[in-house]
Amino acid sequence: MVEIFDNIHKIYQYKAPCAELADYIEFFSESSYEATGRYMANQGFTVKLFPSWTPTFWINLGSPYQLLLDQQRYSIKSEEDVLILRNTIVERHNLPTDHIFTVKFSPGGFEAIFGIPQAQLADKVVGLHHVLPFQLIQKVKRIDSFEERMELLQNFFLNMHKEKKAKSHYFNVVKKAIETYGNGNMEYSNGEIAKELFATNKTIYRYFNNVVGTTPKNYFSTLRARTALSEYVIDKKLFSPYDYGYYDMSHFYKDVVKFTGKKLIEHRV
Structure with missing residues (x-):
């Protein structure tokens, strides 16, 4: 399965975090053993994820799996649990008995x-x-339900966050910059975003590198590609590249190749 192109959500259950953590965590999720068996027909399968710059916890509740990250392969044992940034394309090669609990953080969260x-x-x-x-x-791992796992971790995160509030200024600036970019039809330049936030280009550049781990230009280009491609897959007839700051369809197509490594023609969308 390929993220965005395929409906990978069908084998997972999702829940949003509590209000206090909504700015920092995108979602909690857990794969369903029953849904995996139903949709994957008890066969091994691969999940390909594109860059998102969203730190992600994968707590393994099931089988070992293979992880391909930056062209390097990792063998994750059934008792191993990992954290990745997802700054590059990631592939998970899973057994039919895969069972994974996920915490996906927002950039900087x-x-x-x-x-x-x-x-x-x-x-x-x-x-x-x-x-x-x-x-x-x-x-x-010992808890029986998805909801209980989520509640346990939420309480831990809330306690941790209370101790880190003094360091939240960088995060708030980055969050506001991302919101400004989205509200500006994904057309704002770094300079325009800095002006909207009453900051300098240098400040925004430094904050993004400190919080997200990449430059504003790189993150915004990734965000635009992800957002536009997701909408294109939903309804390509109604899709307009101009809604996402692209010059034309050719510009969009080139960005898709840069972002996914694949041409749209290679996928049936």
């Missing part, structure tokens, strides 16, 4: 809660025990 610069995670597979207490991970 992981740093706001844990105080660990997001940029340090680029191109790495980090053992989750380096971030979460081992006892907490084991308790999450």
Whole structure:
């Protein structure tokens, strides 16, 4: 399955975080063993994810899997749990008995809660025990339900965040910059965004590198490609590249290739 092109959500259940964490976490999710068996016909399968610069926890509740990150392959054992930044294309090669619990953070959200610069995670597979207490991970694994797992981790994150509020200024500026870019039809330049935030280009550049781990230009180009491609897949007849700051369809097509490594013609959308 390929993210955006295919409906990978059909084998997962999702829940949004509580209001206090909504700015920092996109969602909690957990794959369904029953749905996986139904849709994957008890066959091994691959999930391909495109760059999003969203730190992600994968807590393994099922089988071992293979992870391909930056052209390097990792063998993740059934008892192993990982953290990745998703700054590049990621592929998970799964057995039919795959069962994974996911926490997907917003850009900068992981740093706001844990105080660990997001940029340090680029191109790495980090053992989750380096971030979460081992006892907490084991308790999450022993719990029977998705809702209880989510509640346990939410309470932990809330306590962590209370200790990190003093460092939230960078995150708030980056969040506002991302909102400004979206509200500006994804056409604003870095200079225009800085002007809207009463800041300098240099300040916005430094904040993005500190919080997201990449430059504003790189992040915004990724965000635009993800957003536009998602809308194109939903309804290509109504899709207009001008709604996302592209000059024309050719400009959009080139960005899709740059973003996914594939041409649209290679996928039936």
